[in-house]
Amino acid sequence: MSATDTAHLAEPRPADIRVEAVLAALSDPVRLSIVRTLAADEVGSRPCGSFGLAVGKSTASHHFRVLREAGVIEQWREGAAKLSSLRRADLEARFPGLLDAVLAPAAVA
């Protein structure tokens, strides 16, 4: 969560996160790689430009937005940067085990 709420981009409340939207958001390889990077990241949040995605900036923005609108990630602005982090606790509370199952090593192969 950002220090200022106004810098926080719109996202669904935990109770409004729908499993179909989460599954759709995770069904794309680029979006799955974003989620894997965030899940592996000890810092917990990252600027959008730091993911090393093999797509252009506007396509990347689209993928971040799909993840945010599904409730998978949160995004906020800090100065000129837009940061993202995984809504791990919200997802775990709503759909226990789902994120871990998707991110399990077998699912990478």
Add this chain to the structure above:
Amino acid sequence: MSATDTAHLAEPRPADIRVEAVLAALSDPVRLSIVRTLAADEVGSRPCGSFGLAVGKSTASHHFRVLREAGVIEQWREGAAKLSSLRRADLEARFPGLLDAVLAPAAVA
């Protein structure tokens, strides 16, 4: 599995089941309801016409095909009927916990 291999419709081998395809297949409400019905079904297999889906026959066929091609269900012909069952063991071996997480009560709400 059908008694005759020729009656079995094409599907990916377990090792070829991709998590993105499974997630995409499960991200649709109609397809999710098909999977929930099969998962709750003690018989284990059902004719396509018995799911009580609120969509036309060709749309239903499309949804069954998406699920089969993703590796989520298997389908085979028995006489004039086309039967479906969940590939629960294949999915569990490939992505442990994924199906249970998607089908958990919280994910229904």
